[in-house]
Amino acid sequence: VLASGKGGVGKSTTAVNIALALAANDSTKEVGLLDADIYGPSIPKMMNLKGNPELTPKNLMRPLKNYGIACMSMGFLIEETAPVVWRGLMVMSAIEKLLRQVDWGQLDYLVIDMPPGTGDVQLSVSQNVPIAGAVIISTPQDIALLDARKGAEMFRKVHVPVLGLVQNMSVFQCPKCKHETHIFGADGVRDLAKSLELDILGDIPLHVNIRETCDSGQPVVISQPQSDAVSLVQCTLNRVDGTSHRCSLNRKVYLNVAQGNKVL
Structure with missing residues (x-):
């Protein structure tokens, strides 16, 4: 699972590209x-998908697919501009359906893009799915780091391995003069990782290409595979997958509902 304590730190963008x-x-x-x-x-x-899932003869939802990735989201089940004004029990029911009533087929990896915070959804997923590991995404600013720490401690409390942290939007480089500006602070996530005795899995800059490509539904990994941004995403993935493998040696990570080998 890819998680964050604070919203707006680039968790969904990172999950899609991973x-x-x-x-x-x-x-x-x-x-x-x-x-x-x-x-x-x-x-x-971000995945340039619209429409409603079809149902199988067993009344399971078929994920929508693009770029070779099977995707499921509440966004496929409601109008694009419709707000979800639900209490906790309805949210938990929706999560249960997304986990248990989807025909994922034979997956090798299921990447879960978690909502921000440490609430009902995080607890439900953690307690009902054997997760290979959690990756915490954060920007270097102090406010985001406070909640990133809470997110990491929450996963530890429910016995989910925390694979490490990704420092997102770490630096902005001027496209003309190449001067680097640490808009959200410098190395805050590294300091947090050290205090939590966790690895830094990636260091991704604030780059306009990453934002523009996801907004257009053509994520940078697909639309600009040779770019520097993709190289950084790839380095992050290599560390995530390697750490996940080490953590799963002594932990069952097979997901019955998704028939998948690893849940990230």
């Missing part, structure tokens, strides 16, 4: 992407 990089690395691997953010689903727009 899922696409997993598929790009090995065309024989089947990758799924679950948008667990009920109130603010982002995956449909």
Whole structure:
């Protein structure tokens, strides 16, 4: 699972590009992407997907697919501009359906894009799905780091391995003079990782290409595979996958509902 304590730190963008990089690395691997953010689903727009899931003869929803990734999101089940004004029990029911009533087929990886915070959704997913590991996404600013720490401690409390942290929007480089500006502060995530005794899995800059490509439904891993941004995403993925493998040696990570080998 990819998680964050604070919203707006680039978690969904990172989840999308990680899922696409997993598929790009090995065309024989089947990758799924679950948008667990009920109130603010982002995956449909980023993956350029619209429409409602079809139902199988067993009344299971078929994920929508693009770029070789099977995707499921609450955004496929409601109008694009409709707000989700639900109490906790309805949200939990929706999460249960997204987890249990989807025909994922034979997956090798299921990447779960979690909502921000440490609430009902995080607890439900953690307690009902054998997760290979959690990756915490944060910007370097102090406010985001406070909640990132809470997110990491929450996963530890429910016995989900925390694979490490990704420092997102770490630096902005002027496209003309190449001067680097640390808009959100410098190395805050590294300091947090050190205090939590966790690894830094990636350091991704604030780059206009990453934002523009996701907004257009053509994520940078797909539209600009040779770019520096994709190289950084790939380095992050390599560390995530390697750490996940080490953590799963002594932990069952098979997901019955998704028939997947790893849930990230």
